[in-house]
Each structure stands twice: as C-alpha cells, then as structure tokens.
Amino acid sequence: MKVSKFGGSSLASAHQVSKVCEIIAADPERRLVVVSAPGKRDKEDIKVTDLLIEMAQARLSKKNGAEELSQIVDRYGEIAKGHDVPVSSVNAIAEDLRNRLTADTHNEDLYLETIKAAGEDNCAKLIVDVLRARGIEAHYVSPKEAGMTLSHEPGNAQVLKKSYERLRLLRDRPGVTIFPGFFGYSDSGSVVTFPRGGSDITGAILARAVNAEVYENFTDVDSVFAANPTIIDHPVPIRELTFREMRELSYAGFSVFHDEALEPVFHAEIPVNILNTNNPKAPGTQIVTTRELESDRPVVGIAAIDEICSIYVSKYLMNREIGFGRQLLEILENEAISFEHAPSGIDNMSIILRESSFSHDVETRVTQRIRKELNIDDVSVERGLALVMIVGEGMNHSVGIAARACAAFAHAGVNIEMINQGSSEVSMMFGVKAEDMQATVQSLYREFFE
Ligand code: ASP
Helix, strand or coil: CEEEEECHHHHCCHHHHHHHHHHHHCCCCEEEEEECCCCCCCCCCCCHHHHHHHHHHHHHCCCCCHHHHHHHHHHHHHHHHCCCCCHHHHHHHHHHHHHHHCCCCCCHHHHHHHHHHHHHHHHHHHHHHHHHHCCCCEEECCHHHHCCEECCCCCCCCECCCHHHHHHHHHHCCCEEEEECCEEECCCCCEEECCCCCHHHHHHHHHHHCCCCEEEEEECCCCEECCCCCCCCCCCEECEEEHHHHHHHHHCCCCCCCHHHHHHHHHHCCCEEEEECCCCCCCCEEEECCCCCCCCCCCCEEEEEEEEEEEEEECCCHHHCCCHHHHHHHHHHHCCCCCCECCECCCEEEEEEEHHHCCHHHHHHHHHHHHHHHCCCEEEEEEEEEEEEEECHHHHHCCCHHHHHHHHHHHHCCCCCEEECCCCCCEEEEEEEHHHHHHHHHHHHHHHHC
16 A cells, blocks of 8 residues: 655645545555645745644734634635535534634643644545545544654654554555644643654654555655755756665755655655656656665765854864763753764864854853863854755765865865765765855756766
8 A cells, every 4th residue: 555645735725636636546555645734825825834823823922813714714715615525624624723723822832733733634634525525435534543642742743653553553444544744642642743844754654654565755846856956957856766865865955855754664664756746647756775876876966055053172182082072062962952963183073053053142151161161272163154965875886976076166166164974975065155055066066967
C-alpha cells in the first residue's frame, strides 16, 4: 500500500481538490491519505493555518475573532461548493471552529494548539465527503483514535515510539482512509502539533507504521531542483537522491520537504516520491537509501542559507587544555542555544549559529561569560554570514572537488570565511558573507552543472 500526502497548495481550492480526488482514484494502492490544511490559492493568499492562528490571537487579545472565523469557514465553503457536498458538511465545520474559538483560554498553549489543528482536521473530514460524493469509499480517522501519540511539546512535538504499533492497524481499514496531518495527542490527551509544515511528518510516520511500499508526497513542483530557482534560472531537476543528500539539502534551505519528516522513513528504508498534484504524470524526485552514482555528476545539489553568525574564540595553547570545548559549549547550553557547527583550529574555535537564536542581549551575556570563565585571548562575533553547501554522495569518490569549488569561489571573487567538510562526506560547507551568497551559488552551479 502507498501512503500519499497532499500539501496545502493541493487543497487550496475546489479545483485543486478535484485533482487530488482524481489522483487518489487513479491508484487502488493509495489507501492511506494524509492531508494538510488548505494553503494559498495564489502568492498573495493566506494559508488557513495562518488564519487560524490570527483567529486564536484575536480571542486571546480580548477580541472575538468572528471576522477570522467567517473567513476560514468561507475557505471550506468554497471547496464544498465546487463539489457535490451536502450543506451539512460546511455547517459542521463552522460549528467545530466556533466551539474551538470559544473554548477555555486558561492554558494559552493548549488553546492555540487546538485551534491550529482545526485546519487539517476539518480538511480531512471535507475530503471524505468530497470523495464519497464521487462514489469512492472514504473514511475519516481521528489521530486520537488511531493512536498518534506525541511528546508534550506544543508546536514542536515528536512522535512517541509506542504509536507505531497502534498506527499499524490502519493497514486493515476498508476503502481510503483520510488522516489529518500536523497534529496528534499527548499522553494526557491534549492536542499537540508538529512544527509548521508538519503534515509531511505525519505522512512519514504513517508510511513507516504501515510499512508502505512508497511514501508519496504531493506538492506543487515537478521535482526537487539542483539549486534554488530564484537564484538559478531553470536549474536541473533531481530525479533521484539519497536520504543523506536530501537531509543535507533540506538543512540548508531546500524547503520542498520538511527535514524532520525523513527520519521515520529513513530508518524503515521506505522510498519517498515527491510528486506534483498539478502534473501527476511527471516522474518527480525519488528519495532512496542508495542510488547509482553518475561519475560525471558528483554533486547533486547546491543549497544556501543566510542569517548565520559565528562566535570566534581564540586562546594560545587551546589544544592542550582539557575540557575547553565542553566548557564553551556548556555556556551555550545554559542559554538553551543549539549550535550548527564548530570548526576549530589549534588555538581557536568558531561556533556557527543561526542569528534567530542569538539576539544582541544573548550575545552580550554569552561573550561576557566566555571572557570571564574561559580566560581566553579574544572573542568576537560576526553577523551577516551565509552557509553554502555542495551536496552529493559521489563527492567522496571523486578527486578534485574541493579544488573545483575553490576555483568557483575565485571566479566569483568571493572570499571563503570558513570551510567545513565535516565527517559526513556527503557535503562540503562554506561560510561566506551573506551579500556574496547569490554569486557563490551561481558560480558553483556553473562549475558543477553546466
Ligand atoms: N498546515 C500546517 C502549516 O501550515 C501544516 C502543514 O501544512 O504541513 O504549517
């Protein structure tokens, strides 16, 4: 059996929902379907999940949220109107939303979680009605009843291992099961959501639970591309890549697929197929455990992220001091900051962080502590950096990749601030000034793809 997940843009309008129904009907193996909440119909539009958050915030700031509520009901109403769905379906959605909106707000986290989850929950119910109107046997299943048990981390939940056994029973359900993505329940019975974009995670968990033959992830692009299309004009499509390659690329900004979603399918070795709802015949991109390497294409993709900063610490004879690295990282741990990389030299160490986790206040505290507790020679912080990564399993077997990459930097006239090959052997990472990011990606693309 296949697990098929449809993202928000695939469910944004009545027309898009028709395409989804056709895709489901076209293959009897598509028996477990995960849906997002309706997304944007066009660039200026707003996602239902964002509307729901606005609605919750309105109520929490002592407004009634009625305007947002009616906007959301209209979104579902518009989808229903394009299909032969009874009016009662939309009335039930309106009532469900009203109940959530007027619920107790004592625990704000819990309140917000319940409202956020309404997007996918009601979407799943509506899709069931649309499929039934087309004569397809479809059933809604609630994540609670199915056993999707998550850690109690609102907005950042993780699946608990014990969920898998119960979720496995979804295999035996008749017809097509429609499962709402993005949320589950904690042990205490409260709604908890995954991070934003988390319906991808739901799909991956289900694919693993039922041991699916493939996890199909329907989105709105024909494939994953070798570089960001806003930086490179018509980049080459990637037909196949490994889990490790996809992990590295999504880490550095490839947003087609939620990076946390790979974990469950990676361990179960279930292939993922990224497909386009608007062009389902296109082969898409397959993510697999191993692939045949092309000797003329050692790099599969180039990714880049900005808003990066680094803390540079130097101390003469640092290499002789036992526990220096631990003490330095402990200061960050105390501030609850996760770091990205820590390249080091004999007498210096840099900690690479995302700027979003390192405000100026935190910077002052952290640098003061480093100075005071570690007795260092120098500490400085550099902001406005970017990380550019070239990724490919084939790099490990090819000679001269670093030389080619460095030549590309030289052609672009860009200074490399940092190089980190790490131990993964699947990627090579370069730190550059953020203003050089685009030129770097273009030059690397020319070197490895043209
Ligand atoms: N609807 C949620 C969001 O917008 C989850 C998802 O679409 O995957 O983040």
